[in-house]
Amino acid sequence: MKKINEIVIVSGKGGTGKTSLTAALASLFTGKVMVDCDVDAANLHLILNPEKVVRQSDFAGGKKADIDPELCTKCGICLDACRFEAISPDFVIDPFMCEGCGACFALCPHCAVNITEGTAGTWYVTDTGNNERFVYAEMHPGEDNSGKLVSAVRNEARIEAKSADIGLVIIDGPPGIGCPVISSVTGTKLVIVITEPTPAGVHDLERIVGLANHFKIKTAVVVNKFDINPGLLNKIKDYCSLNNLDFIGEIPFDSAVTEAQRAGKSIVDYKSECGASIAIKDIFKRIELIIGDM
Amino acid sequence: MKIVFASGKGGTGKTTIAVNLAYYLAESGKKVQYLDCDVEEPNGHLFLKPDYDNKTAVKVMVPSVDLDKCNFCGRCSAECRFNAIVTIKDKVLVFQELCHGCALCVRICPEKAISEEQREIGFIEEGSTVNGISFVQGVLNVGEPMAVPVITAVKKNFKEDYIRIIDAPPGTSCPVVKTITDADFVVFVTEPTPFGLHDLKIAMSVAINMSKLFGVVINRDGEYPPLKEYLDQEDIPVLMSVPEDRDIAEAYSRGELLLISLPGYRDHFKILADNIMKLTGKSL
Amino acid sequence: MIAITSIDGTIEGGLDERFGRAKKIILYDSEKQNINVIDNKLNMSASQGAGIQTAQNIIDAGVKVVISGHLGPNAFRVLNAAGIEAFAASNITVKEAIEAYRNGKLIKLTGSDVEGHW
Structure with a gap:
């Protein structure tokens, strides 16, 4: 029986490329259970394109x-x-x-x-082909995402991992720093923060790193669209080295990322040799090394 | 006139569009008030750079138990739906951050042992910008779960005869719904991707349920026919579209207003304002 | 009596590192050497205050010691007020947790070790 390692990708601010990175990692990693905890704006299923729902349940609100x-x-x-x-x-x-x-x-x-x-919504355990499992949930408008739905979704993912003896669970976390984020981060082995070199991005990075530190979870940082503001990129790098964070990669501003999304594919499947894909494949290797040390 | 800016997913450019419309209207000689209701992540100030002249605390009411009167019957704990008050033998614990301030415990305590006291959960800042925009933002203290009282406080600071530009939180959670409740017009900012469209549909259902007037701004516009097909089919007006432009991303990353660093976009905001006037039948 | 948060309600199964949203609570009576299981399902779906409610259930069961993974500040405050001691364990079965407690190998929690969430 393998030990289950959960890793979570979070961003603080929305729209920093969290789901695009998660979808690419889903394509690169084999032998994993995928989870979308961003239940307010569940988008990962639009790329992972599940073939069938294995089981589902309504969720009390x-x-x-x-x-x-x-x-x-x-x-x-x-x-x-x-x-x-x-x-x-x-x-x-x-x-x-x-x-x-x-x-x-x-x-x-x-x-x-x-x-x-x-x-409040419904969660789904799905099969994305090759018998690989993906768990996600959708909330009804006007309902608040709370720790409970995130807990329920993660729980289903662990059940799937355990029954198939899979050692890796990859979680697409919710935006923000509130309760749902805390619920998606606690008990994981690695928090990957994806941010961008903008004032809001830097501000949110600091808040979310504070959260990960609080739970004493290893934290790695990825900067998306790193080339739009070199000054702030350097500020983020300095912040990482000062706070002992693993800076594991930078993804260039690349219009292929949006094109891939429109094609319903992950960037590495859509255009495997574009700048963003090369950067993400490098990030993937670094994550593999970190997991290997766990 | 109250115009709410909302978006299904985060990062679509809701704040960028809202601050620039506020700036455009102010430059056109209008009286404009910007109200930032995105109290967990208020970012409008990064671009409008207001000078603050007033700061007030936002407080909520929480119970306070007089242990001399309490007989530890546990009725308050049994009735509280938020698990915010716990009775253990000869102790009563109040969990202030879980309390919604409903005062049910105060009303049902047989010994009249519970009264209310105030607790601070955030603050409101007011000020104005160089070009005369009246500015209000609410800031929820880190770790506080309940945004709604701060949002309500922001909205109470409105100025009657001003055009009010209201920046809502992203998503479709309860605070967003409450921000939309009394809007005259809702602007949904989206991007032409499957993610954007998926989340836009959910967000718009809130406005449709409330019979609100609304329209859509397409940000980072590019080739994605399903969005326009959907909007055509549902007869939803497109108020403005802004192209995908690396210069905009760079200006944003420097905390600059689009209309200052890239004045060529002025006409876009004129179209946006004109469309809102046309749809509401009111002049801005 | 000792309460241990559990994933599946068996002593061979894993200790649930979450307190408030643990699936089951195992009550181990050290004198009689028997176990009872409380289903914590209702609290798993509580929208807020799950830790508080779980703590209250444990108090009502007459427990003196709690073993779990992490305790939030609210749950800790309730347990503390009732004079219950809390110990931390991780990556361990319920049975191993009981053994480790008996041999004095578990660390006693003197405050919450995780931030509360709701």
Whole structure:
């Protein structure tokens, strides 16, 4: 039985090429389970193109209140109790405003309020061909991604890895630095941060490295579109050496990356000798070395 | 007039388009207010570079338990849906960052042992830019999970007779929905890729559900027919498209406004403003 | 009694390094040498406060010692308030964790070692 090593690719700010890098790594690594934890904007399936869904499950979401007009006497106690301005003067609850706190439910003297649990989204375990597994989830609009959906998705991936005796799980992490990111990072063996040389990119790199350090997880850094701002690229490199981070590669500004996305392919499959592909293949080799040392 | 800038996925250029429209309108002599509701990652200031003259804390209400009155019955813990208050033998623990401030515990405590106190979760900064844009941003403290109270505070600082440019967080989570709620017009910024289109469809469904007026800005435009086919088929107006241009990426990376470093794009923003006027029937 | 977070509810199976979102909790009675399993499924899907709720369940079960991978600050605060000791283990089966605890080889947690999330 192989030990399962999970590696996660995160970015802080969205749109830095996280999913494009993950898709390329999916093509280069053999013997792995792929996971998309970016459930707000799940995109990896658009490249990995699963052949079939092996199993799937709805995912319970936040609780919402609603008022039964038959039982409601319009006494106004709930209006007074609701802190979220979710109840209209004619006693209808706006589901987008309702926090599901249950104050109206607990205080209604006529039992006219119901609390229901909706579905927040669905997760899928899929087969991408050659019996390789890919797990992803999609949220419904207006639902919040929380640690729980990320935990559920990672859990399914580990089940797949274990049953097929696969030692590597590669996770496309969510953007930001909030709860879903924390849930996608905890317990992994390597965090790969992909950033770009822009003020927002540098700022987010610092925040996400702080997070990885907190959990004492080995962190590697990739800079995408490295050639758009040499000054900030150097600043990122200095930051990495100062903080003992593994700088594992830089990807040039390359229009082939967008073309590959439009073709529904990973960059290394689309144009294996373009600048971005060469850089990513080099990054792949460095990740292999890091994993070899685990 | 309230114009919300939203996007399905991050990194499509939502902030770039929003700050440049604000700048364009201000240069055209309009009264403009920029409200940054992307409180986890407020980036508009990097480009508009405002001078701040006011900073106020955003506070939420959390419970405070008077242990002399409490009989440790545990009713508050049982009823709290957020696991924010725990009763153990002779102790009551309050987890302030999990509390949504619903005050249910305050209302149901049989001993009237619970009152409310304030807790700071972020702040609002106000100021103005060199060319007279009124600027407001909300900043959520790192590690705070609840963005909505800060967003609400940003929106409360609006100026009535100004054109309000509101930068929403990316995605379609609850804070985004709340930002869109009272918009007069929503601008979705997307890019012509399968990722962009996939996330745009989800984001637009929010505006459609709320019967909002909206349109799409295509950023980094390039050859991707499915996007335009979809927009045509659904009769969704394209407000402006900006070509894929390395110079724009470089200007962005230096924190510069597009209209200052590449003034050739001025006409694009005129078209954007004209289209918004046409669709809303209101002058900007 | 000792509580150990578990992946599959068996003592041969792995210790679940997550506390609040652990799949199962194994209760090991060191005097009677028997085990009981609590299903923690409900908390796995809690939208927030999973660690707090798990800690409360453990307290209600009358446990004195907890062994898990990582403890968040909220869970730690609840356990601490109830006077329960917490120990850290990783990459280990439940059985090995119990052995290691008995031989005094586990490190006692004096504070949370991970940031809370919700």
